[in-house]
Amino acid sequence: MKTTLLKGCTILTMREGEQPFAGDILIEGERIAGVAPVIDREADEVIDARGMAAMPGLINAHNHAAMCLMRGFSDDLKLMDWLEKKMLPAEARMTEEDIYWGTLLAAAEMIRSGTTAFADMYVCMDAVGQAVLDSGMRASLTRGLVFLQDDGGKRMQEGIDLVEKWSGAGDGRITTMFGPHAPYTCPPEPLREVIALARERRVPIHIHLAETIEETVKLRDKYGQTPTEYLYQLGLFDHHHVLLAHAVHLTRRDIGYLRGMRGGVAHNPVSNLKLGCGIAPVTDLLAQGITVGLGTDGAGSATTLDMFAEIKAATWLQKLDYGDPTRLPAEQVLRMATIESAKLLGIDHEVGTLETGKKADLILIDLDKPHLQPVHNIASLIAYGAQGGDVDTVFVNGRMLMRRRELLTLSWEEIKKQAAKRAARLVQGL
Numbered sequence: 079m080k081t082t083l084l085k086g087c088t089i090l091t092m093r094e095g096e097q098p099f100a101g102d103i104l105i106e107g108e109r110i111a112g113v114a115p116v117i118d119r120e121a122d123e124v125i126d127a128r129g130m131a132a133m134p135g136l137i138n139a140h141n142h143a144a145m146c147l148m149r150g151f152s153d154d155l156k157l158m159d160w161l162e163k164k165m166l167p168a169e170a171r172m173t174e175e176d177i178y179w180g181t182l183l184a185a186a187e188m189i190r191s192g193t194t195a196f197a198d199m200y201v202c203m204d205a206v207g208q209a210v211l212d213s214g215m216r217a218s219l220t221r222g223l224v225f226l227q228d229d230g231g232k233r234m235q236e237g238i239d240l241v242e243k244w245s246g247a248g249d250g251r252i253t254t255m256f257g258p259h260a261p262y263t264c265p266p267e268p269l270r271e272v273i274a275l276a277r278e279r280r281v282p283i284h285i286h287l288a289e290t291i292e293e294t295v296k297l298r299d300k301y302g303q304t305p306t307e308y309l310y311q312l313g314l315f316d317h318h319h320v321l322l323a324h325a326v327h328l329t330r331r332d333i334g335y336l337r338g339m340r341g342g343v344a345h346n347p348v349s350n351l352k353l354g355c356g357i358a359p360v361t362d363l364l365a366q367g368i369t370v371g372l373g374t375d376g377a378g379s380a381t382t383l384d385m386f387a388e389i390k391a392a393t394w395l396q397k398l399d400y401g402d403p404t405r406l407p408a409e410q411v412l413r414m415a416t417i418e419s420a421k422l423l424g425i426d427h428e429v430g431t432l433e434t435g436k437k438a439d440l441i442l443i444d445l446d447k448p449h450l451q452p453v454h455n456i457a458s459l460i461a462y463g464a465q466g467g468d469v470d471t472v473f474v475n476g477r478m479l480m481r482r483r484e485l486l487t488l489s490w491e492e493i494k495k496q497a498a499k500r501a502a503r504l505v506q507g508l
């Protein structure tokens with residue numbers, strides 16, 4: 079088994095209560111074989127990591143990766159207009175190949191900004207799965223299910239096929255969920271069916287919730303319920319694992335319904351800011367013991383998939399919303415982007431912290447930059463100062479996907495060419 083030794087880095091293990099320290103990390107095959115102040119032994123490869131911070135790879139808990147092809151194409155619109163007039167028509171033209179290349183574009187961006195795993199909800203998931211395999215990343219894949227027209231069960235079948243075909247693929251790098259899209263696109267009957275099926279097969283569920291005021295109004299007019307009440311009454315929160323994206327518009331009672339849920343909330347602050355959705359009550363959710371991780375949502379709304387931007391936006395929004403700078407301190411928001419997001423993907427037993435026995439998904443951040451000197455408090459410096467472009471080296475499952483900012487599994491020139499060509503066709507005339 080190949081061994082790699084990272085020497086002399088500043089290590090943020092992201093284990094609760096553990097202080098950063100200077101030390102070495104040993105990787106053996108797919109796993110971390112040691113994290114300690116000094117590891118004195120031979121290795122097949124020794125990386126001089128002095129001047130670098132090592133931390134677990136960032137985990138993007140809510141994405142629509144292939145939407146990178148729509149990056150910057152229709153901004154400054156209301157969510158429902160953006161979705162219905164721009165995104166859905168462009169998506170209707172997408173082929174499997176478009177989705178493959180769009181997902182690779184996302185993978186290139188994610189790796190270059192220190193993301194090692196992501197939760198994806200999209201269509202043509204064979205293409206997404208293939209892109210995950212080829213990039214070397216880790217992902218939780220979901221076929222998004224919009225049940226606005228009867229399709230004879232075609233979408234649902236694709237969701238089932240994904241779970242059957244891709245769970246555990248790529249040496250366990252790929253896991254799967256069922257993905258009823260949102261309360262406003264899933265009427266009670268099909269939603270009940272998905273929940274029952276998920277229960278029977280023990281498959282987690284990934285769904286959008288309460289992203290906009292318009293959604294709240296729609297649900298109130300239709301069912302006389304808040305989006306959260308609607309899902310609660312269908313029994314969703316009794317499920318063994320639910321990943322809720324957004325959860326912006328929650329009443330006090332809604333938060334009560336979420337208390338005790340397994341899984342948790344993916345907070346997507348940049349997308350919420352840009353679409354003017356509102357501020358998710360993150361610290362109130364945390365106070366109720368609800369797990370909150372971080373995601374970007376698709377680049378069609380967020381523009382970039384840089385999790386460092388989400389880290390900053392998440393903490394700033396809570397501080398601003400409550401007029402209280404002690405909300406979401408640096409260590410906590412870094413944990414949200416790593417181990418808490420890992421919990422949302424159901425992979426926290428494998429990744430999300432740096433500790434012996436876990437899979438080696440980790441990043442080195444180059445601190446040899448004017449904006450990252452001097453180093454007083456490494457967690458603060460990274461949370462408030464670092465950017466995706468500061469990530470130097472990325473490992474997933476013990477394999478190096480980037481070294482000195484060079485992508486090792488992907489051809490950037492080819493991705494760029496394919497993305498430009500395909501993106502132009504998708505948005506023509508829209």
Ligand SMILES: N[C@@H](CCSC[C@H]1O[C@@H](n2cnc3c(=O)[nH]cnc32)[C@H](O)[C@@H]1O)C(=O)O
Nearest residue numbers: 142165199200201222223224233286375376
């Ligand atoms: N349209 C597909 C389902 C796709 S699931 C993923 C969907 O989520 C959409 N999406 C992306 N970002 C958001 C968001 O912020 N809120 C709601 N939907 C979104 C995206 O455009 C895509 O259509 C079907 O009918 O089978």
Ligand SMILES: [Zn+2]
Nearest residue numbers: 286323375376
């Ligand atoms: Zn989304």
